[in-house]
Amino acid sequence: MSNKVMQWIDRRFPLTSFVQHDLSEYPTPRNLSYWWNFGSLAGIVLVLQVLTGIFLAMHYKADVNMSFASIQHIMRDVNYGWLLRYMHSTGASAFFLVIFIHMARTLYYGSYRAPRELLWWTGQGLLLLLMGTAFMGYLLPWGQMSFWGATVITNLFRATPFIGDQVVVWLRGDYTVGDETLTRFFALHYLLPFVIIGGVMIHLIALHMVKSSNPSGIDLADKDNIPFHPYFTIKDLYGLGVFLMVYFGFALFFPNLLIEPANNIPANPMQTPNHIVPEWYFLPFYAILRSVPNMVGGVVAMGLSVILFAFMPLLDRSKIPGGALYRPIFRVQFYLFIIDMLILGYIGYVPPTDQTIVIGQIASIAYFCSFFVVPFISTAEEKWLRKRGLPKQVEALIASEELQKAQKKTGGK
């Protein structure tokens, strides 16, 4: 019976072949480490955010006179509304944490390099969408930090040449952040996640074209690939279990850790909080913004700091496989970059003093330098490594990679 149904479907829709090709038999390198779990985790967090978000939207009111109180209504009167809300607010941080680790893994192992450029660039697009969604979502509770954060950030668009003032009014729908801004941010905050889902589909199609990279950083020969199911379904499920423990630990025991106290005060356009801070995931970029004394320069620097990741496939000239694994200098660069990010995050958090401004400026310069030096260091490093003699297994990897490339050229139509 079920066979007949499947046959009926398969003649009309490629269900069986899709499941085989992209799920059950999808070839996956067997040497993936747990760092490769974060892609599927990001997908799960996206689903969690969409589900909790839809239920929150059923009780939320996007109106400057009602939104703060509607959040309190959700927290106090709606059945398990507090659970939905804390899962959603914690989920936003979890999303960025997972995505940052996912990106750090890609950078560390050089997974952005050919032939995975489009995979990396679609991921970069998803990061921008995620940032936009999170930024607009943060306005919705209509607390002090919501209001002033949105005011400061929309104000940055004044840096647009010639029509800056008009752009700001156009974005806000009013001269100041107000009811118009709130309703449009809500509309977009509900829309963008579905755009993200579409983007994730494209990201996955690109992934299934080039297949996963792996810690040794090259395409593995067929014998080292294993079917996705059951090996990676179970591995991802186990990773999900660990993730959920951390996630619910925060959502249910420390949900207020990452909510600024000032956001429990209703928005008041007449009173600026003593210290406006964005959410933690924007802090490094915010620090770069503040490090440039001139506003236009700061906005350009901040935009660049996010976009620069996209240039990595072009900047990295090395042909040594395995990313940082077989490249000691690149590895040092990677860790220095992570430390620099943490310093910038700290500088973005604290109220600016003469001292922190200087530290922030040095860290910002270091941030940009870590990208700009990549072409030179990667070529020099490759020369040096080759002269010193590569380890046998790396030579073998390069040889097999070249062989595969040659085969693909002759084997392909």
Added chain:
Amino acid sequence: MKKHLLTLALCCVTSLSFANEEVKLEKIQVDTSNPAVKRGVEAFMDSCHSCHTLKYIKYQDLVGLGFDKAKVKEWQGDWTLDAPVMGMMPDDGAMAAFGKLPPELSLMARARDGGNNYLYSYLMAYYTGADGVTGNHVFPASKMPDPLGISSATEPAQRAEIAAKAKDIVSFLNWAADPHELERYKLGTYILGYLFVLTSLLFVMKKRIWARLN
């Protein structure tokens, strides 16, 4: 993992150092038990209700805490049970007396850096200066008159009594800011316990399935 831990550590360090940036706040252990919260309600109604509103707490919620309706009726006056707990001072009276309105307090325990510690320290920080004028160490510009009388209390026993009262009030305000807190911890314990068992099983399964490979 390393990055994850570092970020977390960083978050904790910065938020702590930020909280006691100006004055050292006294750290207290908040008693979240029902008797403490109820004592807090009574103290609040005695000492704070005359000026402060609890916008998101209804008289009905006090019945929910275990007060009988007759008792709540005393505080409620002419309001209905599902009305919010309104302060007794009219706005123009407050403006005339303080030049500003006393803030509503139902979220106050989450609306200041330092949270509960801030509330307790603020209430206890009133003192009488050499010139006989009352001041506050934690919030020097505060327009609120010393509500618990700590600035004029000299006897240790009396001071201890006021400290206990302040703690009860904080217990109540902490509950008011997050009435489902205890329920949340309970659910959290179940969920984490369940996830721990499930994840352990998944780990064993993962080991077994991967063992087929060699």
